[in-house]
Amino acid sequence: MSDALHALSPLDGRYAETTSPLSGFFSEFAFLRDRVRVELDFLAALSKTGQTRALTASESVQLESIKTNFSSADAESILAHERKTRHDVKAIEYFIQEKLQGTSFQDLLPWLHFGLTSEDTNSLGQALALKESRDHVILPALDELLSALRDFAIRNRAVPMLARTHGQFAVPTTLGKEFAVYIARLKKTRADISAFRFEAKLTGAVGNFNALQSAAPQVDWISFSERFVSSFDLEPNLLTTQILPYDNWVRYFDLIRLTNSIFIDFAQDIWRYISDGSLRQAVVAGEVGSSTMPQKVNPIDFENAEGNLGVANSLFMHYAQKLTVSRLQRDLSDSTVRRTFGTALGHSLVAWTNFGRGLKRIAPDQEKLNAELNAHWEVVSEGAQTILRAVGKPDAYESLKEQTRGRVITETEYQAWVDAIDVDGRTRARLKDLSPETYIGLAIQLTDRVVNS
Numbered sequence: 001m002s003d004a005l006h007a008l009s010p011l012d013g014r015y016a017e018t019t020s021p022l023s024g025f026f027s028e029f030a031f032l033r034d035r036v037r038v039e040l041d042f043l044a045a046l047s048k049t050g051q052t053r054a055l056t057a058s059e060s061v062q063l064e065s066i067k068t069n070f071s072s073a074d075a076e077s078i079l080a081h082e083r084k085t086r087h088d089v090k091a092i093e094y095f096i097q098e099k100l101q102g103t104s105f106q107d108l109l110p111w112l113h114f115g116l117t118s119e120d121t122n123s124l125g126q127a128l129a130l131k132e133s134r135d136h137v138i139l140p141a142l143d144e145l146l147s148a149l150r151d152f153a154i155r156n157r158a159v160p161m162l163a164r165t166h167g168q169f170a171v172p173t174t175l176g177k178e179f180a181v182y183i184a185r186l187k188k189t190r191a192d193i194s195a196f197r198f199e200a201k202l203t204g205a206v207g208n209f210n211a212l213q214s215a216a217p218q219v220d221w222i223s224f225s226e227r228f229v230s231s232f233d234l235e236p237n238l239l240t241t242q243i244l245p246y247d248n249w250v251r252y253f254d255l256i257r258l259t260n261s262i263f264i265d266f267a268q269d270i271w272r273y274i275s276d277g278s279l280r281q282a283v284v285a286g287e288v289g290s291s292t293m294p295q296k297v298n299p300i301d302f303e304n305a306e307g308n309l310g311v312a313n314s315l316f317m318h319y320a321q322k323l324t325v326s327r328l329q330r331d332l333s334d335s336t337v338r339r340t341f342g343t344a345l346g347h348s349l350v351a352w353t354n355f356g357r358g359l360k361r362i363a364p365d366q367e368k369l370n371a372e373l374n375a376h377w378e379v380v381s382e383g384a385q386t387i388l389r390a391v392g393k394p395d396a397y398e399s400l401k402e403q404t405r406g407r408v409i410t411e412t413e414y415q416a417w418v419d420a421i422d423v424d425g426r427t428r429a430r431l432k433d434l435s436p437e438t439y440i441g442l443a444i445q446l447t448d449r450v451v452n453s
Contacts, residue, residue, distance in 0.1 A: 015346070018353045021136070022133060031339075032075045034129060035122065036095070042228065043063070044060065049216075093113045097112060100112075115204065115212035120204070123244040134193065137345075139193065142259070152176075158174055160436070161369045162373055162379060171380070172440050176443075177443035196252050196255065198249070199234065199248035201238075201244040249319075260312055260316075261309075264309050264310070266355075267306045267309070275299075280362070280363060301357045304354040377409045379439070391423065
C-alpha cells in the first residue's frame, strides 16, 4: 500500500489493483524476462542450423529453467549490468553469459546474440507482450463487458423509450435496442482484435542480415528468420530497416482506440440517460455523492471511464503519429514511446472496468419512461403520415406537419385528429392502434439478432 501511495502514475497507485494483470506483460521486469526468453530461444535455434553443436537434452532443460524461473534477482542483475553499459540488450547478453559461465555451455557463449541487432530482440519481446496481453487480459476484459451488456440488452429488450435525434424527441425505440447498437459495434472491433496477427523482425542491423550472411553464407537466413519469428506465433516481417516498421502494431492500437471511442460514445449516452432520469442508479449504503449535497448519486463510473478512455486514446493517436516515422534506418526516439504501451492499455482497462461497474448499478426508470412517452403523442406522427401515404393521401406529410411541428400533442388531441380525418374504417383503425408505447418497429427483433448471434 505504501508503494501505491507514493507511485507517480495512478496506474501503479490508485488503479494498481485493476491494472496489475498488465504488469505481467509491460513492466520493466516483463520486458527483461521476455527478451531473455528470445535470446535463449535464438541460441537453441542456432544449434539446429549446424553452425554450432546440437544441444543435449539436459542443456535444453537448463535453458528452459532460466526462462521459466526468471526472478526479480535476475532482473536486478541485468539492471546492474545496464548501469555500466547504458545498453539494455547488451546487459541481457552479459547476464546470460554469467548464467551459463562454467557450465557445459562454455563453448557456446560466443554464439549468444550472434549476428543480431538489439531491435531483433526488442521487437520480438514487445510483440510477444502485445500478443499475450491481448489473449490473457484485453480480450477477457472486453468479453466480460460484452457479456454484461448483452444481459442488460436482453432484460430491457422490450422497454420502450423516446429516442432523440438532434437532441429533440424523435420516434420511440427500446432501451435494449439502443444498447444493442453498441454491442454490434463492439463485437466487430472485438473480432478484429482477436484475429489480429502481430509482426516482429529478425533481420539484423539495417535489415539485410549483413552479419549473419557474412559469417555463415551457407545458411538460408531468410528462412531461418521466418521459422524463428513464427515459432512465437508472430508474423515475420522480412523487409525492414534496423527497426520493425510499426505500421502493424499501430493497426492494433487503432483497433483498441476505435473500441475506446465507441465506449466514449456509449458512456456519454448513458450519462445523458441518467441525467434525464431515464436510467436510475442504485443507491449503495455508505457511499457519498457530494461533500456538501447529500442527495446526490453521481454517474462517477461512466465519467471515470470517459476520462481514462480519452487519456488512452491520446497515447494511441501519438503512436500512430510517432511510430510510423523514423529518421533514415533508425533513430532512438521510438524506444521510450514503446515503453508506454502498458500505460495506454492500462488506462483502457481502467475505463472498461469502471464502465462495467457502472453498468451493474443502472436500471430503467419505468415510470419516468412511460410518463415521457405518454406526454408526447406527436412522436407517432411519422407512423401516421406513412400509413396515410400508403392509402394514397397526397398531403399526408404536410397534414401531419401542420398538426404537430413544434407542438406537444396529447393522446386526446391525437385521437380527435384521427376521428376527424377522412379515411376508410380500416385505415382509421390502424391510426388508432398507434401509441408511443407500442410504436417501436422491429426494435425487439433487432435486439434479439445481436444478442443471440
